Amino acid sequence: MSDIAYQVRDSLYLNITNRCTNQCPFCIRYKKREFDQKYLLWLEKEPSIEEIMAAIGDPTKYKQIVFCGYGEPLIRLDIIKEVSRKLKADSRAREVKIRIDTNGHGNLFWGKNILPELKGLIDFISISLNAENAEVYDQICHSFYGKAAYPAIVEFIREAKKYIPEVEASVVDLPTVNKEKCRQIAADLGVKFRVRPYYEETYVR
Numbered sequence: 001m002s003d004i005a006y007q008v009r010d011s012l013y014l015n016i017t018n019r020c021t022n023q024c025p026f027c028i029r030y031k032k033r034e035f036d037q038k039y040l041l042w043l044e045k046e047p048s049i050e051e052i053m054a055a056i057g058d059p060t061k062y063k064q065i066v067f068c069g070y071g072e073p074l075i076r077l078d079i080i081k082e083v084s085r086k087l088k089a090d091s092r093a094r095e096v097k098i099r100i101d102t103n104g105h106g107n108l109f110w111g112k113n114i115l116p117e118l119k120g121l122i123d124f125i126s127i128s129l130n131a132e133n134a135e136v137y138d139q140i141c142h143s144f145y146g147k148a149a150y151p152a153i154v155e156f157i158r159e160a161k162k163y164i165p166e167v168e169a170s171v172v173d174l175p176t177v178n179k180e181k182c183r184q185i186a187a188d189l190g191v192k193f194r195v196r197p198y199y200e201e202t203y204v205r
């Protein structure tokens with residue numbers, strides 16, 4: 001049986017899909033089916049709203065609840081909206097921040113601007129910028145959308161700022177990425193910037 005939720009420090013991560021529109025060679029999905037040697041994250045079946053709510057249990061135990069997955073969570077937009085609505089309606093969970101970790105392809109995938117639909121539901125969105133331009137992004141992420149992915153991500157970040165209080169652009173700490181240029185792009189977009197560790201050492205055992 002797969003784990004729908006797993007805790008890291010004071011955050012609860014929700015594993016809602018294996019599907020993704022990228023094929024990053026560094027993706028942990030290709031390395032292991034478990035995380036932290038105790039959670040089995042490869043989903044045999046995508047969880048329902050009821051299963052996700054049951055996996056969350058008491059939300060007040062966490063500072064943050066994070067939609068992520070082995071894959072791209074915004075592929076399950078309706079589930080994210082409904083679970084977030086339920087959490088926001090729970091008076092006990094007022095202090096709990098709701099976050100999405102995403103590859104930023106949501107508008108490409110859905111063929112529309114989905115960000116207004118997240119207003120009032122999501123407090124923090126972390127978007128993987130991953131590169132300083134479309135060529136480097138394509139080399140790193142092998143997106144289903146090819147070179148169209150990168151400008152769409154930049155636009156997704158710009159648009160996210162209108163609807164979500166906290167927006168972060170991130171990159172993986174790879175030698176092929178110009179992190180200073182990425183930092184400048186995030187600064188020009190007016191969002192936070194974070195370098196994520198490269199987990200190869202952790203997952204390949």
Ligand code: SF4
Nearest residue numbers: 020022024027071103
């Ligand atoms: S975007 Fe994330 S989930 Fe998708 S392949 Fe890349 S690392 Fe994996």
